[in-house]
Amino acid sequence: MIDCELPTEGRNPRTLDVDTLPTLEVLHLINTEDATVPMVVASVLPEIARLVDLAVDSLRAGGRVHYFGAGTSGRLAVIDAAELPPTFGIWGRVVAHHAGGPGALSQAISDVEDDVELGTRDARDVQPGDIAIGIAASGRTPYVVGALRASAAIGARTALISCNPHTPYGDEVEVHIGLATGPEVISGSTRMKAGTATKLVLNSFSTTLMVRLGRTYSNLMVSVNALNSKLRTRLVRILTEATGMDARTCENALSEAGGNTRVALVSLLGEVPAARATIVLEEADGGVREALQRLRSA
Numbered sequence: 001m002i003d004c005e006l007p008t009e010g011r012n013p014r015t016l017d018v019d020t021l022p023t024l025e026v027l028h029l030i031n032t033e034d035a036t037v038p039m040v041v042a043s044v045l046p047e048i049a050r051l052v053d054l055a056v057d058s059l060r061a062g063g064r065v066h067y068f069g070a071g072t073s074g075r076l077a078v079i080d081a082a083e084l085p086p087t088f089g090i091w092g093r094v095v096a097h098h099a100g101g102p103g104a105l106s107q108a109i110s111d112v113e114d115d116v117e118l119g120t121r122d123a124r125d126v127q128p129g130d131i132a133i134g135i136a137a138s139g140r141t142p143y144v145v146g147a148l149r150a151s152a153a154i155g156a157r158t159a160l161i162s163c164n165p166h167t168p169y170g171d172e173v174e175v176h177i178g179l180a181t182g183p184e185v186i187s188g189s190t191r192m193k194a195g196t197a198t199k200l201v202l203n204s205f206s207t208t209l210m211v212r213l214g215r216t217y218s219n220l221m222v223s224v225n226a227l228n229s230k231l232r233t234r235l236v237r238i239l240t241e242a243t244g245m246d247a248r249t250c251e252n253a254l255s256e257a258g259g260n261t262r263v264a265l266v267s268l269l270g271e272v273p274a275a276r277a278t279i280v281l282e283e284a285d286g287g288v289r290e291a292l293q294r295l296r297s298a
Helices: 023-034 037-042 045-060 071-088 116-125 142-153 168-172 193-212 229-243 247-256 261-270 274-283 288-297
Strands: 065-069 094-098 131-136 157-162 175-178
Touching: 023 193, 037 193, 045 065, 045 131, 045 157, 045 175, 045 193, 065 071, 065 116, 065 142, 071 094, 071 131, 071 193, 094 116, 116 142, 131 142, 142 157, 142 168, 157 168, 157 193, 168 175, 229 247, 229 261, 247 261, 261 274, 261 288, 274 288
Parallel strands: 065 094, 065 131, 131 157, 157 175
Antiparallel strands: none
């Protein structure tokens, strides 16, 4: 049964005749509704910023970020967490817990999202000082609520990303990112606007988190290591763009750094051997700009 008390479950008055329209007009309707999503996300940027700052503090202190979600929300969380290691070279620090496990990624498993105890069990991996982020379009998915409550009980910081700004569970977490996406083109199909809004929030959150942790230099991906010839060519290009030096010099620096792009970059810009660049980067928690500042002030 559709719960019309939920913003995402109501009927959209702008799409009542969607099933009578020709193909192009259906697409125009969907596109028009989708166009409202970025403005909705823009309205919650202060809340996203607060969550980023909490996550920065947690990861710098050795903690981890945990996503908890079911259905579309859980799948989006898995995608976001999976894309961070190859993009930013950070492994095992942002993890996703999807109701029903890997089997639920490609096929819906009934009832797992309603299992509070499953959420509680999946939260056993959370430690004090970690960040637990629940993702639920309705803002009240039992699996997510169970995970967040269990996480809070052991001393983790908690947050909720929902498309129900007035969910009462928003008061139980430290940060509630409530997205007012409203009714979908097809009532209750939260893979649409709600899913798009959630993806934008996750993109913004995790990318900003990586930038704040020094996993980029300028707008370049410098935390990717040269694991194959294709990547090596790409990373040499990144190094030439970042330093203004020729490709041969950058390729030699990358080799001396053992394929570690950040070590090569600090070595080139700081004019120090790779061994020294490695030490300074460790002292700077991996941040290139911080490492260079330490070299300049030494």
